[in-house]
Amino acid sequence: MDQAVYLLGMTMRTAARGWFGLTAVVVLAGLVTQVVVTSQLTEGHFTTVAGRVANVFSFFTIQSNIIVMVTCALLALAPDRQSTALRVFRLAGLLGIAVTGVVFHTVLSGLHELHGGAAVADFLLHTLSPLLTITGWLVFGPRGGIDYQVIGLAALFPILWLVFTLVRGPFVDFYPYPFVDVRQLGYVVVIFNCVIVAALFLVLALGARALDRTLVRRTAPA
Template identity: 30%
Template sequence: MKSKVQLAYAALLALIIWIGIILQFYISIPDYLEKGRTLGGAIVQLLSYFTIQTNLLLALLLSLLVLKPQSKLGRFFAAPHVIGAMAAYIIIVGLVYHFMLRTQFHPVGLFKTTSDIFHILSPIAFVLFWLFLVKKTRIKWINVLLWLVYPLFYTIYVLIRGAFTSYYPYNFLEVSTLGFDKVMVNCGFLLIGFIILNAVLILISRLVAKH
């Protein structure tokens, strides 16, 4: 993270994502409160979206790369396998939205603005950052599986929380509507997608590093 182009790009993208996150909380919390949720419940509900979590992690990663690259946390996020994992997660955010949610989700106004930031701008911009501005290394193949830990724990959290609250952030995880078997099939397809994507990103990184 030494070149001015890298720093400027990371800083700008971090700023845009932070604005999107702040705006999302600003417009969503009053809406949840009007529906009878507590402030704490509204915040937990927002943070239960994989999209919000991933973009929040992405904003933190980019901010640390710019502001605190030598800190312990900054060095962690700067590790090639961590940046690669984040690329996989944000790509999944974009793909799931485009192929599974876009026809059912029609935001307007500021909600559309934040949706476009999280689902379109952020995935495309970070993938370009990873491809052209991040030094590639020979990431170990074991990361194909290690990168599954975060989405696996997220899925477990959503299913357990949904069993108690009947709330599922995504309709393809709604056990109460689809049934457990159908949700497991959906999770299986997502797992396969993650594995393929992880392998492709690691392959690209290894090929670039080799040459």
């Protein structure tokens, strides 16, 4: 019995490393494709290649995917990592990419018709990355790392992004998403939209904590 449990554990560990590695590679491919496509544009709000490429990294989607890529790469090397920093960024990436998937497919997906590399990057970063990340967390964890301190620290990510976006917007005359475009909506509506996104993030965080605790109890040895 002990040998069987050991072999099962090693099999799950190998599968986890493969899944996390695959997720990191998919995100990296999406990011590289997006940067290449953006650098080749000949029109848009930003007139220089450097300006267009730098602006890519102002999007919540891109920042969430970067966090996912880094944390998954670390977990692929050592699936049992349990440092506080990793737990915070793992949760921030998980929730950030979940919000990305939900908001994109319910609000943003029909705004632009994409082709070629742009469509590939769009699929990898908005659809495949969320699916791989959420599935990987549900199946492989790591488990037992979500507490209120971790939730509070992870919540700094969307808060800081919103502050950065609203402060940067007037200087560059650009807002990455329609629901935070102060020029079109005004500050009252934008702040309301930000509260909605923050509430979604918090609900997902509390749901992730409750589900994590349930999964810990189910997988704990008798």
